[in-house]
Amino acid sequence: MTDNPLIERAQRFLSALRHCQVLGLSVHDASPQGLTLRLPYSTQIIGNPETGVIHGGAITTLMDTTCGISTVCVLPEFEICPTLDLRIDYMHPAEPHKDVFGFAECYRVTPNIIFTRGYAYQDDPAQPIAHVVGTFMRMGKPGQLKQGGAA
Amino acid sequence: MSLDLNALVREAHAKNDYDSLVCLIPYAKLIGMECLRLGDDMVFRLPANKDNIGNPTLPAIHGGVIAGFMEHAAMLHLLMFMGTPHMPKIIDFSIDYLRAGHYRDTYVQCQVWRQGRRVANVAITAWQTTQTEPIATARAHFKVDEP
Numbered sequence: 001m002t003d004n005p006l007i008e009r010a011q012r013f014l015s016a017l018r019h020c021q022v023l024g025l026s027v028h029d030a031s032p033q034g035l036t037l038r039l040p041y042s043t044q045i046i047g048n049p050e051t052g053v054i055h056g057g058a059i060t061t062l063m064d065t066t067c068g069i070s071t072v073c074v075l076p077e078f079e080i081c082p083t084l085d086l087r088i089d090y091m092h093p094a095e096p097h098k099d100v101f102g103f104a105e106c107y108r109v110t111p112n113i114i115f116t117r118g119y120a121y122q123d124d125p126a127q128p129i130a131h132v133v134g135t136f137m138r139m140g141k142p143g144q145l146k147q148g149g150a151a
Numbered sequence: 152m153s154l155d156l157n158a159l160v161r162e163a164h165a166k167n168d169y170d171s172l173v174c175l176i177p178y179a180k181l182i183g184m185e186c187l188r189l190g191d192d193m194v195f196r197l198p199a200n201k202d203n204i205g206n207p208t209l210p211a212i213h214g215g216v217i218a219g220f221m222e223h224a225a226m227l228h229l230l231m232f233m234g235t236p237h238m239p240k241i242i243d244f245s246i247d248y249l250r251a252g253h254y255r256d257t258y259v260q261c262q263v264w265r266q267g268r269r270v271a272n273v274a275i276t277a278w279q280t281t282q283t284e285p286i287a288t289a290r291a292h293f294k295v296d297e298p
Contacts, residue, residue, distance in 0.1 A: 019213040055178035057219020
């Protein structure tokens with residue numbers, strides 16, 4: 001495996017999410033600066049049969065997951081953080097037959113909310129396919145209800 | 152490959168069977184979405200499917216699947232009712248998650264607030280038990296003028 005504890009935590013988190021296994025998502029990199037996941041190209045996620053371009057929904061799943069799991073880069077312990085909202089702006093369509101990478105960082109952490117931002121790219125992170133922002137609610141550690149924090 | 156989408160839409164309306172239109176898109180088939188016509192309204196259904204689960208403890212459907220389902224429902228809605236001659240292209244998508252999407256059937260309805268020559272704005276609502284308690288709302292812009 002790996003001796004990077006962040007990558008290990010991200011991998012453990014990712015492996016629990018069934019739909020991410022179906023899409024074949026994997027951890028590409030994790031550091032205190034953020035998380036990168038990889039979505040392999042496959043014909044089952046095509047959104048336009050005329051061009052072979054993958055569906056925006058698969059990119060949304062990649063980025064929702066990347067933003068959500070990027071919380072392990074800033075939180076000392078595992079916490080359940082459901083998504084409050086997510087916005088994706090598409091810069092240009094993905095190229096068919098190429099994997100997509102998703103990067104996300106938590107740029108503000110409060111006791112209740114985590115603000116994340118990121119982007120999806122193929123060859124060059126400077127030429128992103130999509131920009132993303134997402135907010136996540138902190139629910140505390142599993143089994144522990146924070147005062148007035150449970151939604 | 153070149154598709155005559157308008158012919159497929161006409162045929163689906165005539166037969167009141169939208170499977171062929173849905174099955175055209177591999178991603179829609181992957182998550183297992185369906186189209187139901189109720190009078191003049193179109194309701195999209197996503198049957199409970201273990202492969203769509205994100206949170207295993209609740210269990211709940213992956214938020215990305217809910218968003219992908221809503222995005223595709225909006226695209227099909229534009230194709231079916233607004234006479235778009237090709238696949239609308241997504242420009243942006245913004246979703247608010249209001250409740251956990253439990254492991255059960257999910258429904259979606261769309262409203263086109265504005266369709267111009269180049270861009271369409273669509274509001275999308277997703278619910279499970281009752282439409283008055285949505286699990287998510289979203290809005291999206293699509294480019295509709297060229298392939």
